[in-house]
Every structure is written in C-alpha cells, then in structure tokens.
Amino acid sequence: MLNVIPTSFPTLLAELEVGQHLYWEVAGLKIHGQVFLTSWFVIAVLVLVSFIATRKVERVPSGFQNLMEYALEFIRDLAKNQIGEKEYRPWVPFVGTLFLFIFVSNWSGALVPWKLIHLPSGELAAPTNDINTTVALALLTSLAYFYAGFSKRGLGYFSRYIEPTPILLPINILEDFTKPLSLSFRLFGNILADELVVAVLVLLVPLFVPLPVMILGLFTSAIQALIFATLAAAYIGEAMEGHGAEEHE
C-alpha cells in the first residue's frame, strides 16, 4: 500500500495512518474502535458542558450558561433562517445536535493531542475523519427531511418529484441520493484533507510553519460544521415548504 507518510518515522506527532483502524468485534461486526473512543469523548464533553451550564440557571447568565445561551441563540437563528418562522421550533434540537457534535468533533481533532495516546493499531483523530461517521450523520439528515416532509404534507410530499415538470422526475429522484452523498463527502474530505495537510507539513518542518495551516484548519472545520447544519436545516425546510400551487395560501 502506498503510505506517503511512513509510520516508522521518528517524529511522534507527524504520524498519520489512513485506512488503518483499531478493530473491535461486536456481535460479528467489525467496528472502528478509535472512532468510538473519540466520539464518546466528544459526547462526554457536550454532556458535561450542558450539565454545568444548566445546573444553576440564573436570570442574568454568566460563565458557561452565557456561552451555552449564545450557542442556543445562534442555532435557533440558523434554524429560523432556513426553515422559517412557523415551523422551525421542533427542529432546533436536531440541527443543534448536528452542529455541536460536528463542531466539537472537528475541533477536538485539531486541539486535543490525540497522537500522544498510542493504540495497538490505527490512531485517535476527529470522529468526522472517518467516512462512517459522516455517512451516518448524512443519512440521519435524509431521514429527518423525509420525516419532515411526510409529517407536514402527507402523500402530497411526492408531488415534489414531478415539479416543475414530470420530465425532471429522474433528476429529482437522483437528488435524494446525491444529497447525503455530497453532505458526507464534503465533511469527510475537508476534515481528512485538513489533517493530511497538517501532518505533511509537520513532517517537513516540525516547528512553527504548520501553525497558520492549523489555524486555517480550525476555521474551515468550524465553517464545515456550520455548513452541515445549515444544509440539513435547508433540506428540512425545503421538504416542508412545498412548491405546489395548492400549497400557496
């Protein structure tokens, strides 16, 4: 196999293994253990922060509560902009979970020195670095917008496929497949590309030079989390909206 970055290279932090995993056997299934470990870490961080923020809720927020109220307002505005004033409220938790999970995952991959912890095989990195995580998130988004469309419009949801003309039926059906595909590949590719670039630069010049790229990586990973959440909200809003003439009132 073509490993551009040799795993035997002496610098500790520059290792990067693509396609090598810590396999766990659970009920006959092979699962990628390192993704689970980091996902649990991310989930723990989120739960802990939410718990601390809501333990003593005060009228005038300060500290963690302030931060989380800001995050909540941000997510609420995002959902409101994409889904619409009337329908957005039930979807805030879903969109917010997507955003926070992806955001904390991406940043944990960049900020937590995972490489110091050695695994028997594979290595710890951001959970979104693994295509399975992003595909799962994208498929959840697909399910969510189908559910949103059905619960709002019933079988009238299918009329969306023959709009504006029935000629576009194949393209409209294809769109349902390309949506999760592009969502998952975008996130996975961005995060993996970011880690690869940083790893290659660290391999070449271990000190200071990779720093601007790391900061750029933090920026792009935050933007990717925002984009994933925005697109999920936009798809949900689009599914509920309905372009049909009978829907306009």
Next chain:
Amino acid sequence: MDPIIASASVLAAAFAVGLAAIGPGIGQGNAAGQAVEGIARQPEAEGKIRGTLLLSLAFMEALTIYGLVVALVLLFANPFS
C-alpha cells in the same frame, strides 16, 4: 503492488485533485469578485454578503474535495492493488 498500477494510481491521484481544482478555482474567483463589487456598492450589506459568500465558497470547495476523496481512495484504499 504491480508497479504499473502504482504509478498509474499516483498519476491519477495527482490529476484528480489538479483537474478538480480548476473549475472551483474559477468559480470561487468569480464569486469573491462579485462579492467585493457588492460590498463596494453597498457597504452596509457587508455582513450578509460575507455570510453568503462563505457558504457558497464552501459549496464550490466541496467539488475539489470530491476530487481529493478520489485521490485518497487511489492512494490509500486502492481497489486494484
């Protein structure tokens, strides 16, 4: 791995990213130029324009990322090796 397959994979990976970068490059340039023009015309709309620009830039970047994913598959998970 067969050396011919290896060399073809490396070349193909390079071409995949390189060619995939052309279109989005042009597109991003266009979008950024138009955004600058928009801000110059209407400086008070800067925040809105910036948000939309970043979102659309990320969409265009995704196209290059698809090329990158293909390149990564060829390098690290080559199905022909």
